[in-house]
Amino acid sequence: MTEDLLWPRYAEPGDLAAIEAVPLADRGLPASTYALLVRAAERRPEGIATIVLPDAARRRDPVTRTFAGLLADVHRYANLLREHGVRRGRAVALMSPNCDELLPATLAAQLAGIAAPLNGGLAQDHLAELLRRSGARVLITAGPELAPAVWEKARALAGELDTVLVLRPTGATGPPPPLPVVDGVRTAHLAHRAAESDPHTFAGEPPRSSDLAALFHTGGTTGAPRLAAHTHANEIVDAWTVAANSSFDEDSVMFAGLPLFHVNALVVTLLAPLFRGQRTVWAGPLGYREPELYARFWKLVEDYGVTTMSAVPTVYATLARCPLDADIGTLRFAVVGASPLPAAVRESFQAHTGVELLEGYGLTEATCASARSFPGTPRPGTVGQRMPYQRLTAVDPVTGRDLAPGETGVLTISGPTVFPGYVVGHDERGHVLDGCGKLTGGRLDTGDLAAVDEDGFVHLRGRAKDLIIRGGHNIDPAVVEDALLAHPAVTAAGAVGRPDEHAGEVPVAYVTLAPAATVDEDELVAWAADHVPERAAAPKSVTVLDSLPATDVGKPYKPALRADATRRAVHEALGGAGEADAVVEDGTVVAVVTTSEHDSPRVRAVLARFAVPARVEIRPERSLRP
Template sequence: MTDDLLWPRYAAPTDLAAIEAVPLADRDLPETTYALLARAATRWPARTALSVLPDAARWREPESRSFAELLADVHRCANLLHRLGVRRGDAVALMAPNCAQLVTAMLAAQLAGIAAPVNGALSRPHLAELLRRSGARVLITAGPELAPEVWETARALADELDAVLVLRPTGAGGAAPPLDDIAGVRVGYIDEQAATEDAEAFAGEPPRSADLAAFFHTGGTTGAPKLAAHTHANEVADAWMLAANSLIDPDTVVFGALPLFHVNALVVTLLAPLFKGQRVVWAGPLGYRDAALFGEFWRIVEHHRIATMSAVATVYATLAQVPVDADISSLRFAMVGASPLPPAVRTDFQQRTGVPLLEGYGLTEATCASARSFPDAPRPGAVGQRLPYQHMTVLENGVLAISGPTVFPGYVVGREDHGYRLDGLGKLVDGWLDTGDLAEIDEDGFVHLRGRAKDLIIRGGHNIDPALIEDALLAHPHVTAAAAVGRPDAHAGEVPVAYVAVAPGAAVDEVGLLAWAAQRVPERAAVPKAVTVLDALPLTAVGKPYKLDLRADATRRAVADALAAVPDAEVEAHIDDGSVVVTVTAPTSCDRTAIGDALGAYAVTWNLHITQDAS
């Protein structure tokens, strides 16, 4: 592999054509994530690969591994998994907050079999279904020291497993607490179980580029889970596209704090740095959810000489309010994605820190990243230019589609003797991935998002793009987040309403915001009927906007208004398999006909629960 081919100039949007003049196959990328790690360990054996913080307070006491040490640890762990019966086509589930041992386990699971990381904060039925779909017989999970609640969940789910391997906190000292026996299941600490395994090589069959590397669950926190499959070729190609950025070099120190059950953490802050031998500083187990991290953040940047980081917009909104009390000159740029970047957040963060915020775009079904921005070539309104070798088009319905080496092979829909059954479930057509995102692409390949197709608000048969409303509200100097959804309406089917979060201490109210929107939303039908201020908008566990909760709230309010004349009627709304369902609770003396007549005019699913009248 020659560095001339591996690292073309990639510092500006104009470099894209020259990069793609060389076929990707000629760039001789490592075949698998294991080959990528082995290459790093061969080239830079003594260089520090990762420094993991025990928690926000102990940022001066990281647990560090060189590239050679990381490879040795991965060999031991993968050999343990192999001894437990894990083979190339077998999934290994991982359920734990970030820690040093989880980084090793993630890479080892992709070497021995297929990594299937899951979010331990999901409901137990949801987790049980994810484990069932993955077919995992081995679970690597947090122990009682690292995350007691996750450990209890793991014990509750262990009946269908062969082995449970337990992780300790980063920097844990002293004897580990004893683990309860689980009938018929092998239980033990992963470091103790792997201690005698061979550190020099993997005893099993190494993976190939077309082999499955990982399963990542997609979607929000409710509804039927989906497992998106990634091949080794998918992950290596996407990691290279990010590492090819000429703005980063081998001395660049990367900060990582997103959970490893999210593709961004794997591809952006674990795999991509392996290409150039960069050190990654990992936050403690709570990551950006650790309130103490923000108070220490600028000192962490100074101490570890952090050069770049990746986070969601809400993280930068918080950091913009934290006084810069350290030398942060090492921080060259910060990457943001997963949700729209409000102009107020960008302005506040950049003015207070001097650090440019670079937007990106991606989705799990395209491995991770599909577009990037450039600090010296801002493109207002765009989330970035498409990455090399990823091709994009806008379909007739206005939806963005992607093809290329990062497009996933499908969702896991079953397993047979010869392996997993994968299906695109309507998202894959002739190699093109339907992203579900409404978008426009300019002549330079920059992507301008216009909302989610499924988020369209349909008012009397007229389609309203929520982005029209959200963009208008995000232009307000005190609005830090905005989301528009449809509220059921007896006459129009649904009408637009908006929810916003504002900067701390902002002197703004819902009446003023509604007037602001009315003056700036370019389409009269799209002007929201109401604006509601919340402390924070709902997000998924990885920081993506979660509009279902807002739709449920809007539906609840609409039904409550419709039943205002029904004495003692109480209204609740919940999410059931991705849809909003309303429950009306009323006493036996209620007029059921009146309730039925009132709600019959709304396109909502509802149930009536009758309670005894108060005596």
């Protein structure tokens, strides 16, 4: 592969056409994530690949690996996995906060079989279901030294496993402590057990581009999350389009604070730097959730010469309030994604640091990144331009017809990063995959409403399922949110539909406020009414919260807001006839009313007036003692 073909100019929006004039197949990308690592180790064997911090307080005492050292550990770990029966079509589950051993373990799982990262914060039944779907019989997990709570969840999964391989904290020294006995399961410390394995080569066949590399769960707040499959080709192409950014070079330093069960951590901060031989500085096990990190963050940027970082809006909102007590001249730009970026967060971060915030867009089913922004060429109101070789198109939600540039419809993605499907079962050939309604003719339905302009820039308009339908009139929640975000005291906003017996739904909103703000909810309702573009979109209520609900990786979680709005609506309508609640079940909000047998007919009649799923639970009658 020639460097000219590998690294075209990709510095501004106009470069896209020239890049795509060369067929992707001619660029000679590595066949797999393993081949990518081998290439990096051959080109820069003694270059520093990873710098992993034990925690923020010990930022000057990290564990470092060269590219050659990373490859050697991947060989050791993959050969050990092979000894434990892992083969090409078999998944290896990984459940641990970030630590220095988790990085080679993840790549080793992709080499020996298929990596299946799990979020240890999920409910136990969700973890068991994901493990069952993946088919993994080997689990790599945090030990009691690193994360006691995760270790206990791992022990509870023992009945589904043959082998548990344990990770130690970053920088742990001395012999590993004895592990508690887990009945019927082989347990060992991963690095200790792999120390005698061959570091020079992998004993099995290397993966092909069409082989599965990973199974990522997509969600996890309620209901059993789905497992989205990625091929090695999916991950390689997406990582290359990230690395092809002309703002990067071999001297660039990436900061990583997202957990490795999230695709951004894998693709953007682990795989993409391998293409150019860049180093990545990894935060401690809590990542961006470590309070101490923010107190020392700017010093950390100065110490390691951090060039860029990737995080969610809440991280930048916090950093905008952290005193700038270091020289951060190396920080060229910062990338933000996973949820919409409020203008106030962008303005405060950029004013505080002088560092440009660049929005991106992507989702697990399209591997990770599908749109990017460019330094020095802002496109307000967009999340960036589509990335090379991916096709992003808005389609009519009813007919499926492609819409003209600038027209709003459901955003679809096609191209080499679109996943092959969700895991729905297993057969003699391995995992059975299905698009589950998200894939049609190779196109991925993102579920987002968007317009794509003539230059390929994506203008998000909200989630298709988040549309508020008032008396048959579609209301984009973004127009309500934008109106509220224009208020100087509002720092975040979420608008949803509240069930209404006459209109079907009416808009309501939830907000967070800046510290010391004195505005009340009635004032915010009046403000929104004056600033929304149409009367029908004016929210009926505005509720102030300490924080808006979010998933574990910082994405807004609107089902929780819809559930609260449903509970309030049902409570008002019942007039004391029962105790109203609402829960989210597999992404659907269900009203739940607990009442007496006597009041149940009245309750059912009230619930019938709302177009929401509902159930009635009868409260046991108290027995009367003689």
